[in-house]
Amino acid sequence: SLTNRARAYSLRIESMDELAHTYSSKTFPILVTLLKDSQEDPPLRYRAAQKLVEIDGTRAVRTLREIVDNQSEDPFARRTSLALLVEKDEGAVVGVRQKILAILDDRSEDAALRQYALGLYGAWDDPGKVQKLRDFVDSKKETLGMKTNALFILESLEDLEFVSSAVHRFLKDKGTPQELRKNCVIMAERLGDPEALPLLGGIARDRDESSTLRQLALGTLGRMGNDATINDLEGMLRSESNVTIRQTIQSAI
Numbered sequence: 001s002l003t004n005r006a007r008a009y010s011l012r013i014e015s016m017d018e019l020a021h022t023y024s025s026k027t028f029p030i031l032v033t034l035l036k037d038s039q040e041d042p043p044l045r046y047r048a049a050q051k052l053v054e055i056d057g058t059r060a061v062r063t064l065r066e067i068v069d070n071q072s073e074d075p076f077a078r079r080t081s082l083a084l085l086v087e088k089d090e091g092a093v094v095g096v097r098q099k100i101l102a103i104l105d106d107r108s109e110d111a112a113l114r115q116y117a118l119g120l121y122g123a124w125d126d127p128g129k130v131q132k133l134r135d136f137v138d139s140k141k142e143t144l145g146m147k148t149n150a151l152f153i154l155e156s157l158e159d160l161e162f163v164s165s166a167v168h169r170f171l172k173d174k175g176t177p178q179e180l181r182k183n184c185v186i187m188a189e190r191l192g193d194p195e196a197l198p199l200l201g202g203i204a205r206d207r208d209e210s211s212t213l214r215q216l217a218l219g220t221l222g223r224m225g226n227d228a229t230i231n232d233l234e235g236m237l238r239s240e241s242n243v244t245i246r247q248t249i250q251s252a253i
Helices: 009-021 027-036 042-055 057-069 075-088 096-105 111-122 129-138 144-156 160-172 178-191 194-205 211-224 227-239 243-252
Strands: none
Touching: 009 027, 009 042, 027 042, 027 057, 027 075, 042 057, 042 075, 057 075, 057 096, 075 096, 075 111, 096 111, 111 129, 111 144, 129 144, 129 160, 144 160, 144 178, 160 178, 160 194, 178 194, 178 211, 194 211, 194 227, 211 227, 211 243, 227 243
């Protein structure tokens, strides 16, 4: 049967399809249970959510909204429910946009759900979108994931002056989480930002920086730099004692 985890996945999918086709009063709650069950395979749970929408769209919307609203529900069930609500969006009837904005503004929410909501928000036509995304980047209270994803979305929206300024700020600030600074090194190269070269050079020379960040900066300098940058790297090679960093400099040159 569908609820027997010992059965092959393909057979359980067939059972689900058959159950949805021969819809009865028991079908809907069985599918809801599958969607909420954190022990089940994610693809099966997502399929269950899709079947809910197929067999009774109106009831499914109510149920999916209840799952999204309940912070005690399993995070995957909430993300899946939000995804299906977006697909089913009928504007004001479903109120998906208002729900997504509420998730974005609530820092107590599940981190992955907020980042998923941020990606959805980034695709909207919203006159206030760029400023809201900038606020995520600038906020000292915001999570690393939200800052990083907001930066990437702003880059895709070609808000390049702000993105470049933020990248420079994070590269300068050693208090910025290393993962964000690593992403900024990558972003500086993708932007082809010549003003970032001195900052990258400073990171590469700074022995107090992590070896990983220094190596990343050195590789970027080697790909982006001009003759002056290569000369700086050659000078750095003569004074550098760290074997790994020396090898990275040699590769960059």
